[in-house]
Amino acid sequence: MNIRNSIKRFITPTVIALAVVGTQGLAYGSSPDPEKAPPADTSYRAESCSDFYSSEFQNELDSATGSVKIDGNEVVLSQYAADNLALRQQMMGDSQEFVFLYTLMLEPNDATIEQIATLIERANPPVDARGNPLRSAVEVDLVYNEIAQVLSGSILSGEGMAPITLMRNAGIKAVGYWARNYSNPFEFFVSGSHKKSLIVDSSEFGVEALVGGRNIGDAYQGVLEGAQADDYPDIWKDTDVLIHGEAVHVITEDFIKRFNIQSDDYDIPCGQTRSSCLQYYPAALKANSSSNMALRVVENEPDDNNGEGFFGINAMFDKLLKKAGKSIDIQTPYFIPQEPLLNELYAALDAGVQVRILTNSKDANDLGSPLFYASAYYFDELLERGAEIYLWDVAKKSSPIARTMHSKTLAVDSCVFGAGSFNLDGRAYNWENEYFFPVFNEEFAQVGQNMFDGDLAVKGVYEINQQWMNDSFSWYERLLMQTLALGSSLL
Amino acid sequence: MQVYRMVVAIALIFGVIAFAHFVSDEATPIDSASAREAWKSAQVKADKKIDRKKILAAIKKSNSQNDNESESLTTRSQGEILREAGRELTLEEALKRFRSARNFWAADATLTYQARMTRLNKLANALFGDDAEIPEETDDDIAEQERLREVYANFNHDLSIINANAGMRLEDRRSRIEELVRKTMEATGS
Numbered sequence: 001m002n003i004r005n006s007i008k009r010f011i012t013p014t015v016i017a018l019a020v021v022g023t024q025g026l027a028y029g030s031s032p033d034p035e036k037a038p039p040a041d042t043s044y045r046a047e048s049c050s051d052f053y054s055s056e057f058q059n060e061l062d063s064a065t066g067s068v069k070i071d072g073n074e075v076v077l078s079q080y081a082a083d084n085l086a087l088r089q090q091m092m093g094d095s096q097e098f099v100f101l102y103t104l105m106l107e108p109n110d111a112t113i114e115q116i117a118t119l120i121e122r123a124n125p126p127v128d129a130r131g132n133p134l135r136s137a138v139e140v141d142l143v144y145n146e147i148a149q150v151l152s153g154s155i156l157s158g159e160g161m162a163p164i165t166l167m168r169n170a171g172i173k174a175v176g177y178w179a180r181n182y183s184n185p186f187e188f189f190v191s192g193s194h195k196k197s198l199i200v201d202s203s204e205f206g207v208e209a210l211v212g213g214r215n216i217g218d219a220y221q222g223v224l225e226g227a228q229a230d231d232y233p234d235i236w237k238d239t240d241v242l243i244h245g246e247a248v249h250v251i252t253e254d255f256i257k258r259f260n261i262q263s264d265d266y267d268i269p270c271g272q273t274r275s276s277c278l279q280y281y282p283a284a285l286k287a288n289s290s291s292n293m294a295l296r297v298v299e300n301e302p303d304d305n306n307g308e309g310f311f312g313i314n315a316m317f318d319k320l321l322k323k324a325g326k327s328i329d330i331q332t333p334y335f336i337p338q339e340p341l342l343n344e345l346y347a348a349l350d351a352g353v354q355v356r357i358l359t360n361s362k363d364a365n366d367l368g369s370p371l372f373y374a375s376a377y378y379f380d381e382l383l384e385r386g387a388e389i390y391l392w393d394v395a396k397k398s399s400p401i402a403r404t405m406h407s408k409t410l411a412v413d414s415c416v417f418g419a420g421s422f423n424l425d426g427r428a429y430n431w432e433n434e435y436f437f438p439v440f441n442e443e444f445a446q447v448g449q450n451m452f453d454g455d456l457a458v459k460g461v462y463e464i465n466q467q468w469m470n471d472s473f474s475w476y477e478r479l480l481m482q483t484l485a486l487g488s489s490l491l
Numbered sequence: 492m493q494v495y496r497m498v499v500a501i502a503l504i505f506g507v508i509a510f511a512h513f514v515s516d517e518a519t520p521i522d523s524a525s526a527r528e529a530w531k532s533a534q535v536k537a538d539k540k541i542d543r544k545k546i547l548a549a550i551k552k553s554n555s556q557n558d559n560e561s562e563s564l565t566t567r568s569q570g571e572i573l574r575e576a577g578r579e580l581t582l583e584e585a586l587k588r589f590r591s592a593r594n595f596w597a598a599d600a601t602l603t604y605q606a607r608m609t610r611l612n613k614l615a616n617a618l619f620g621d622d623a624e625i626p627e628e629t630d631d632d633i634a635e636q637e638r639l640r641e642v643y644a645n646f647n648h649d650l651s652i653i654n655a656n657a658g659m660r661l662e663d664r665r666s667r668i669e670e671l672v673r674k675t676m677e678a679t680g681s
Contacts, residue, residue: 083549093665108676113669113672113673113676114669116672117665117668117669117671117672117673118665118669120650120668120672121664121665121668124650124654125654126653126654126655126656126657126659126664127654127655127657128657129657134657146610146613146614147614147617150588150589150591150592150614151588159591159679159680160588160591160592161591161592161595161596162595162676162679162680163676164595165595165596165598165599165639165643165679166643166646166672166675166676166679168599168601168602169599169600169601169643169646169647170646170647170650176610178613185616185620185621188616188617189616189617264606264609265601265603265606
């Protein structure tokens with residue numbers, strides 16, 4: 001037996017075991033007892049969709065989430081990568097006044113190049129012989145996560161900043177996000193931006209927004225080369241929603257606010273009120289003028305309130321899980337639920353609500369096996385209480401990277417369907433700014449529900465049970481799960 | 492105490508992550524060059540006129556067609572690939588990233604000296620810790636910065652030539668700019 005095997009089999013597990021025992025002692029000694037799951041009281045739970053749409057429940061959401069219900073929107077689900085890239089290119093390519101883009105990062109690869117080219121074309125009008133522009137330059141403003149951008153791309157060549165520097169040289173205002181109100185270096189390091197939105201003016205709709213889980217790059221907008229008919233067609237599975245209507249103005253307002261907070265050298269010329277910059281708030285039109293979907297723009301902003309943070313999405317999830325009367329369907333790439341939400345899932349199960357969770361397998365998790373082990377820690381108890389857990393484990397085939405399920409969606413009772421950037425994990429709950437867009441409309445909720453049901457039938461998705469858990473994990477993997485779960489608020 | 496617990500948890504997690512990768516036989520990252528060769532994006536070319544109605548119709552159609560494909564188990568085929576947030580960066584890799592970012596910022600004509608220094612300090616804090624000194628520039632770094640400045644100067648020159656061709660059709664203009672962007676990204680190491 002060589003040294004590596006000796007370490008692998010004996011020494012490392014022993015060290016880990018000792019670390020676990022010590023750290024668990026520390027955790028137990030320094031934290032209050034975990035809250036017990038509330039008893040199965042079903043009186044608050046919804047019996048029909050009208051319970052979610054009622055003014056009583058909506059008023060509760062107003063105060064709990066700091067958001068408002070916005071009526072009169074049109075929402076279209078955008079789930080497939082090729083359609084999504086075409087839509088983005090069309091939206092940006094037809095803009096005449098402004099493009100506002102909020103993203104974690106722009107990967108230095110093909111899909112990004114195509115989109116950057118469109119943005120640069122819009123920001124740089126053709127000129128006549130005297131050098132006068134033949135049309136107005138489109139204002140293109142971008143917020144990205146600086147550290148994620150630096151670290152994107154190849155580890156060896158480290159060309160993460162290439163797309164940003166190119167855009168800045170071509171007249172695009174790109175600002176990197178850094179936490180501003182941190183109280184210690186640790187908070188500075190872990191607080192990050194994770195919001196994703198694309199807002200453009202439009203000759204047809206006045207203004208429109210595409211929001212959800214996608215950043216910019218081949219992972220998000222790439223299709224599987226040589227996919228067969230029964231393959232999932234995209235490299236990753238992700239979900240965005242296209243919004244027309246008044247809600248776009250609320251998203252615009254937030255973008256301008258965040259951009260101006262982060263920017264050192266240029267502010268979008270807009271004061272505290274929309275009336276001071278009406279050019280960014282044209283009338284918001286719809287393809288179907290009678291469409292009347294109610295939605296909310298909900299945020300987590302850990303850096304707000306002088307660093308105390310604002311966590312509207314956490315409250316929204318808490319309320320929706322409490323209210324669920326029939327079903328809760330969750331898609332999340334990293335399932336690391338924080339205690340309050342985990343307790344609500346337990347309570348829902350105890351009340352007889354069907355809970356289905358779709359998350360990544362070990363091999364499909366783009367952040368690697370540690371994140372999967374952290375998720376798996378929660379599976380035993382959820383399965384025991386009756387949850388259905390499905391793993392996204394589609395074959396890699398021609399993809400050079402893990403085939404990750406990257407959607408962040410929640411469907412409740414087929415009455416509410418929401419998508420956004422909010423992963424059900426510790427980072428989203430505690431440290432990153434996030435968007436979530438719950439739509440309170442039966443017709444749209446059914447579209448989202450159909451997507452979820454369809455995703456469970458994708459080749460490579462399978463349901464796990466207690467036996468699978470017993471068969472799949474060795475003792476040291478169990479130890480890893482426990483240890484990682486101790487750090488769940490950071491993962 | 493809360494901060495203390497977090498620090499302990501972080502230390503433990505990094506230890507566990509290292510352990511997990513040590514015991515894994517599949518922890519080797521993919522070669523990025525071959526990855527790029529094998530991987531095409533959705534390939535919507537800029538010179539195509541994009542039809543909004545067609546796109547929305549296709550999206551709505553696909554939403555209504557979440558057909559029930561038969562469920563089957565497939566062989567697991569992929570090892571761990573960490574691609575976000577530098578969870579697996581060694582000091583050497585972090586240094587490479589830092590130097591690369593500094594070179595790009597030095598070649599960014601829109602950044603003032605002050606703006607560059609602010610970014611460098613923040614990045615150094617994030618990558619190397621609060622008290623870390625900014626790594627010194629090497630001759631290679633300075634040469635690379637000069638090279639990048641030249642690449643961007645060439646980019647701006649070529650873009651101005653495209654812009655000066657006022658009679659160019661929009662589709663051609665988009666194609667030319669995409670070609671230029673691709674060439675520039677390749678020249679800057681992407």
